[in-house]
Amino acid sequence: MPEIVYTPPEGEPVHVNLKDQYWSAFLAWLLPGAGHFYQGRYAKGMLFMVCILSTFLVGLGLGRGRCVYATDSEGKLNYYYIGQFGVGLPALPAVVQSIKTSDGGDPFFELCERFPGDYAATDLRFHKIDRDRDGERESDIPRSRTLKDGLMAPPAGPINENVPDTLAMWHFDYKHMFEMGVLYTFVAGLLNILAIYDAFCGPAIVTAAQREEMDRRKNKKKGSL
Structure with a gap:
């Protein structure tokens, strides 16, 4: 149990007991501030948790x-998630969603309704495939009705730069808010990495x-000038 002792110019020495450093770092990653609560550093833990x-x-x-999603519909890693993963438990549903939707989806584990399988992107419009006794036929639907992908689930459907896929719809409908959301969640993960370091060292x-x-x-530097 390493302990840091800080002796200020005035007043009593300050003792910081880091306890089990590895366990503290793990708790700090699992939930921001939890590692500091474990060490008894409540004020700092609350500050990290809230911020x-x-x-x-x-x-x-x-x-x-x-x-926030771990992989896209083709199983490729979303590189922003590397930073977002630093938040720990709050970002883990993205991993669960990616695993459970990789082979067609598992309704029990999906946190919300995903992009329905009976919607298809062709050319520059989205179409709904109506299935009836006569077979299949397509009819145009409003773009807003296609936004039903699950919380932290990867964008559904094929990824194609030439057609408005699900990811393109998110950018189109949320505009700059989507990019700001990515930035905020990414920065939160990076900040927690600093908190993990503080809990460990x-x-x-x-x-x-x-x-x-x-x-x-x-x-000495001033004297040499």
């Missing part, structure tokens, strides 16, 4: 729950000896 989770949830709301405390050395180098 990081609120940033992530605001971004998730801006992107209507669709700006402790606060970046400048000791009295280090401060004296910094002042000595500063004065």
Whole structure:
């Protein structure tokens, strides 16, 4: 159980008990601030939890729950998710959704209704495939009725740059809000990586000896000018 002792110029020494560093780091990743609560650093834990989770949830709301997903419908990794994954548990439903929708979907695990299978993108419009006794026929439908992909689920349907696929619809209908949602959730993950480092290594405390050395180098640099 490593302990950091900080002796300020005035007052009593400050003791920071990091306890089990690896467990602290894991808890800090699992839920922002949890590792600091485990270490008894409640004020810092609450600060990280409120700031990081609120940033992530605001971004998730801006992107209507669709700006966080692990892979696309073709199984290719969404590279933004590498940063979003840093938030831990709040971003894990994206992994579950990607696994459960990779082979056609599992209704039990899907958190919302996905993009329906009876909608198809052809040319530059979306069509609904009506199935009846006479067979299949297509009829145009409003674009807004096609936005039914699940929370944190990958965009459904084929990915094609030449037709308005599901991902293109998200960008078209949410406009800059989708990109802002990606940015917010990505930054939240990066911030939590810093919080994980703080839980593992402790606060970046400048000791009295280090401060004296910094002042000595500063004065030496001034004298050489």
